[in-house]
Amino acid sequence: xxxxxxxxxxxxxxxxxxxxxxxxxxxxxxxxxxxxxxxxxxxxxxxxxxxxxxxxxxxxxxxxxxxxxxxxxxxxxxxxxxxxxxxxxxxxxxxxxxxxxxxxxxxxxxxxxxxxxxxxxxxxxxxxxxxxxxxxxxxxxxxxxxxxxxxxxxxxxxxxxxxxxxxxxxxxxxxxxxxxxxxxxxxxxxxxxxxxxxxxxxxxxxxxxxxxxxxxxxxxxxxxxxxxxxxxxxxxxxxxxxxxxxxxxxxxxxxxxxxxxxxxxxxxxxxxxxxxxxxxxxxxxxxxxxxxxxxxxxxxxxxxxxxxxxxxxxxxxxxxxxxxxx
Amino acid sequence: xxxxxxxxxxxxxxxxxxxxxxxxxxxxxxxxxxxxxxxxxxxxxxxxxxxxxxxxxxxxxxxxxxxxxxxxxxxxxxxxxxxxxxxxxxxxxxxxxxxxxxxxxxxxxxxxxxxxxxxxxxxxxxxxxxxxxxxxxxxxxxxxxxxxxxxxxxxxxxxxxxxxxxxxxxxxxxxxxxxxxxxxxxxxxxxx
Numbered sequence: 285x286x287x288x289x290x291x292x293x294x295x296x297x298x299x300x301x302x303x304x305x306x307x308x309x310x311x312x313x314x315x316x317x318x319x320x321x322x323x324x325x326x327x328x329x330x331x332x333x334x335x336x337x338x339x340x341x342x343x344x345x346x347x348x349x350x351x352x353x354x355x356x357x358x359x360x361x362x363x364x365x366x367x368x369x370x371x372x373x374x375x376x377x378x379x380x381x382x383x384x385x386x387x388x389x390x391x392x393x394x395x396x397x398x399x400x401x402x403x404x405x406x407x408x409x410x411x412x413x414x415x416x417x418x419x420x421x422x423x424x425x426x427x428x429x430x431x432x433x434x435x436x437x438x439x440x441x442x443x444x445x446x447x448x449x450x451x452x453x454x455x456x457x458x459x460x461x462x463x464x465x466x467x468x469x470x471x472x473x474x475x476x477x478x479x480x481x482x483x484x485x486x487x488x489x490x491x492x493x494x495x496x497x498x499x500x501x502x503x504x505x506x507x508x509x510x511x512x513x514x515x516x517x518x519x520x521x522x523x524x525x526x527x528x529x530x531x532x533x534x535x536x537x538x539x540x541x542x543x544x545x546x547x548x549x550x551x552x553x554x555x556x557x558x559x560x561x562x563x564x565x566x567x568x569x570x571x572x573x574x575x576x577x578x579x580x581x582x583x584x585x586x587x588x589x590x591x592x593x594x595x596x597x598x599x600x601x602x603x604x605x606x607x608x609x610x
Numbered sequence: 611x612x613x614x615x616x617x618x619x620x621x622x623x624x625x626x627x628x629x630x631x632x633x634x635x636x637x638x639x640x641x642x643x644x645x646x647x648x649x650x651x652x653x654x655x656x657x658x659x660x661x662x663x664x665x666x667x668x669x670x671x672x673x674x675x676x677x678x679x680x681x682x683x684x685x686x687x688x689x690x691x692x693x694x695x696x697x698x699x700x701x702x703x704x705x706x707x708x709x710x711x712x713x714x715x716x717x718x719x720x721x722x723x724x725x726x727x728x729x730x731x732x733x734x735x736x737x738x739x740x741x742x743x744x745x746x747x748x749x750x751x752x753x754x755x756x757x758x759x760x761x762x763x764x765x766x767x768x769x770x771x772x773x774x775x776x777x778x779x780x781x782x783x784x785x786x787x788x789x790x791x792x793x794x795x796x797x798x799x800x801x802x
Contacts, residue, residue: 356631356775360735363773367741371685379739380672380685415684418672418761429759464690464713464736480801490801497797500790502690502714504736551800555793560713560735562775563789593737 288353289365291341293372299335302375303327310605313452316394324599324607325387325407325456331609332458332597333382333416335372339532340508340569340594341365347506347559347566357564361506364559364592375416378593382417383460385433385442386525390455397446401438408433408442420463445522452603457529460595465507466588468499469524471517474583483583488513488573489548491585496552496568501561504591508532509571512586514578520586527572528590529598536573545571559592569594613771617663618708620728626776628783632732634772637750638667638711640765642689644758646697653704660753660766661705665732668694668712670761672739673749681749683767685739688713691731699723711774715786724780731778733785745772 300307304327311319348361371378387404389397411417412433421441422429435441472491474483479494481487492511499507512523536542549571558564569592578584598610614622616636626632639661641649649657671686691698691712698710698720708729710716713736724730734742746767753764777785 356629359631359773360775363735363738363741367735367738370744371740374740376740376743377672377685379737380670380687380743381689381739382672415672415674418670418685462737467690493797493800497793500714500786500793501736504713554800555796557789557793560733561715561786561789562733562777563785563792591737 289362289369291345291365291369293335293338293341293369299331304330305607309607311601311607313601313603313605316392317396317399319395321400321403321456322407322410324601325404326410328456328458328597328599328609329385329407329411330375330414330416332460332595333377333411334375336368336378336593337531337596340592341368343532343569344368344506344592347569351564351566355564356562357558357566360559360562361566377416377418378595379462379591380418381462381464382420383462383595384420384466385417386459386461387442387444388447388457388526388529389444390447390449390451392450392452392454393448395454400446401444404442404444405434417460454601455598457598458596459525459529461525462504462591462593465503465591468495468503469521469588470495470498471521471587472585474585485544488585489544489551492548492571492587493552493555495587495589496557497555499589500557501559503589504593505557505561506559506566506569506592508569508590508592508594510588510590511571511573512576512584513573514576515584515586516579516582517584517586519576520584521588523574523576524586524588527574528588528594529596530572532570538575541573541575545573616665616708618665619663620708623708623728623730624780626730626779627781628776628779628785628788630776632774632776634665634711634732634774635770636768638665638767638769638772640667640669640671640763640767642668642670642762643693644762645754645764646694646701648754649701649705650697657764658705660764661707663706663708665709665711666701666707668710671743671765673760673765681752683743683746683749686743686746687737687739688734688742690714691716695720699726702729703727715777715784721778721782721784724778725782728780730776730780732774733777734772734774742772745769
């Protein structure tokens with residue numbers, strides 16, 4: 285288990301050979317009302333569950349190579365890389381916890397959200413049958429599993445966010461967010477005297493450090509943090525997940541926030557928590573922060589922790605019907 | 611790297627120290643929330659020969675039933691162990707279990723139990739579901755599948771070079787406590 289793995293995912297040609305979509309598949313964008321999102325969304329889930337985005341792999345490899353060769357941290361990060369290659373090669377879930385399945389759909393005027401939601405739910409059921417998703421939807425009090433990943437009341441699972449936009453194409457992003465990392469998310473209300481955090485960027489910084497120390501390795505570190513400053517309790521948490529969709533290594537459009545993200549990332553990596561909390565220099569792979577507006581009386585800092593297995597994918601259906609995945 | 615094959619003796623376990631990296635071979639028994647509650651409350655005797663000297667793995671696997679009726683582990687990484695804190699020490703002592711694999715570490719009650727009985731807490735890499743499933747050579751048996759459902763059943767599997775780290779040993783040591791204390795001290799300095 286000790287050989288150092290150089291990560292090379294299967295080629296896109298191989299991924300396309302295994303696709304559930306026929307090679308010449310095109311969505312009929314001329315008839316938005318009758319559009320069937322099931323096949324492309326099923327393929328989107330397949331890729332999200334078994335193939336980690338390249339930017340996440342690059343960050344894990346960079347982390348591994350910054351650890352001392354042969355150390356626990358090095359070996360653990362190396363095992364993570366090996367896991368990524370195995371799951372990709374076999375088209376099996378990266379992790380047995382395939383998480384809460386969260387979708388963001390952006391679409392032009394004319395798409396029926398009701399129909400789209402039914403099609404997305406059907407795709408989730410089919411992905412569960414194909415063992416790309418584990419049945420992860422249980423009744424809260426009895427713990428009884430619905431078995432097909434569907435919440436019968438259409439409220440809890442899967443989560444689907446819709447937004448109408450002015451572009452002609454459709455974009456569907458998906459995130460598979462495991463329970464372990466969801467459990468270590470945190471929301472702070474500033475000022476917070478227990479950690480000495482005031483209503484400014486210094487206070488936000490303290491919240492982030494506090495959340496990461498409390499999480500230790502339990503969110504499957506090295507994690508990726510999504511942070512929303514402001515909003516209300518709901519929109520703040522929503523935003524904190526959405527910002528995790530941004531690729532690691534891309535700049536925050538706000539130069540001041542970009543500098544803050546880079547500084548807090550290096551600070552967090554001096555905490556010594558390391559991969560899985562075993563100790564080491566790689567505690568987080570990145571921190572993404574977005575500032576929202578807020579009610580004058582409320583100042584929330586909402587933090588979502590994404591595990592190292594940051595399973596996210598974006599599918600675009602262009603105006604001429606061609607489907608692409610990123 | 612230390613190689614150990616189950617069943618493991620108390621003497622072998624007492625030699626392990628926090629931070630040791632171990633490759634496990636032989637049989638492991640999967641159990642999580644429902645299984646632990648059942649073991650503590652009922653102390654079923656039929657589990658004694660299954661568990662003595664063995665290692666329990668906190669895991670709810672993704673399994674596939676093959677056309678010939680056999681089972682394949684598709685993804686099988688560790689789940690969070692702290693949920694078994696009310697039961698673990700009792701289970702370890704009653705069945706003379708020598709190790710528990712999971713993630714996130716466990717509390718004082720379990721730590722005391724490890725010292726008393728002679729057992730260790732072994733940490734597996736969370737999220738490495740595909741890699742850890744690849745170390746499963748075969749599914750030997752499954753108990754209580756009907757009653758508990760697949761993620762909660764007592765799966766008995768045979769593994770080869772299953773990679774784990776000793777994070778709580780049988781002498782009261784805990785890597786989790788060390789990392790927590792050091793990171794809290796560093797955080798205090800960063801927030802000053």
